[in-house]
Amino acid sequence: IPAWPEYWEKNKSNIAKTLEKTEKVEEVTAKKVSIWQGDITSLEIDAIVNAANSSLLGGGGVDGAIHRAAGSTLKKECATLGGCRVGEAKITGGYMLPAKYVIHTVGPQGEKPDKLRECYENSLTLAKENHLRTIAFPCISTGIYGYPQRPAAKVALSTVKKFLLENKDIDRVIFCLFLKTDKDIYEELLQKYFALD
Ligand code: ADP
Numbered sequence: 001i002p003a004w005p006e007y008w009e010k011n012k013s014n015i016a017k018t019l020e021k022t023e024k025v026e027e028v029t030a031k032k033v034s035i036w037q038g039d040i041t042s043l044e045i046d047a048i049v050n051a052a053n054s055s056l057l058g059g060g061g062v063d064g065a066i067h068r069a070a071g072s073t074l075k076k077e078c079a080t081l082g083g084c085r086v087g088e089a090k091i092t093g094g095y096m097l098p099a100k101y102v103i104h105t106v107g108p109q110g111e112k113p114d115k116l117r118e119c120y121e122n123s124l125t126l127a128k129e130n131h132l133r134t135i136a137f138p139c140i141s142t143g144i145y146g147y148p149q150r151p152a153a154k155v156a157l158s159t160v161k162k163f164l165l166e167n168k169d170i171d172r173v174i175f176c177l178f179l180k181t182d183k184d185i186y187e188e189l190l191q192k193y194f195a196l197d
Helices: 004-031 061-070 072-078 113-129 149-166 180-194
Strands: 033-037 047-052 089-093 101-106 134-137 172-177
Touching (some): 004 033, 004 149, 033 149, 061 072, 113 149, 149 180, 172 180
Parallel strands (some): 033 172, 047 101
16 A cells, blocks of 8 residues: 555545535535424425324323324324334325325334434335435434433434435434423534534
8 A cells, every 4th residue: 555645646626526525515404404393284285204103003291192183093093003113114105294294203212223223214215215305203202211411412413414415215204392401402413513614
């Protein structure tokens, strides 16, 4: 292996091209992500993600809000799906929601990063498989399921970043933040995970 300066001299145009390409990918990825504070059921978008429970038959928090806004037909479709395991994701129509589809995923109870990562990965994969281009996530597991907010945000941001770097199919990921505390955390962490300098 040649010494680094020699290697650089020989390959500098290739290295520069690679660096330029990497920066562009990072830049494009950063532009696809946004945060928004409010009720996820109001978003007119291809898919909203539901932080459901394994029965998929509705519950409290964001799950309750989505079922109320979508109407009872959502529950009827959910009842045909045979439930959903922790980390898995299943898709249904959006019914009376402005969103076209709902992707239901079941977060872990407590701080289990691998399972939470699966929720984000499987939801994005399902969106991609169904040719959906815009998707909004609530802060999965951080309500009733008790996952601490900041560690959960780190898992959410790192998983979405990795997916967007590796897949070109999704145009926009919105982190829908219901609580001011989550908005503050995401504002800070977005700089770290999607900084362009
Ligand atoms: P989990 O059982 O996965 O913890 P929760 O619904 O209890 O799910 O909480 C997940 C997150 O969703 C929390 O940050 C909560 O504040 C938020 N949330 C509750 N209602 C809504 C809503 N209508 N839109 C978006 N986020 C919501």
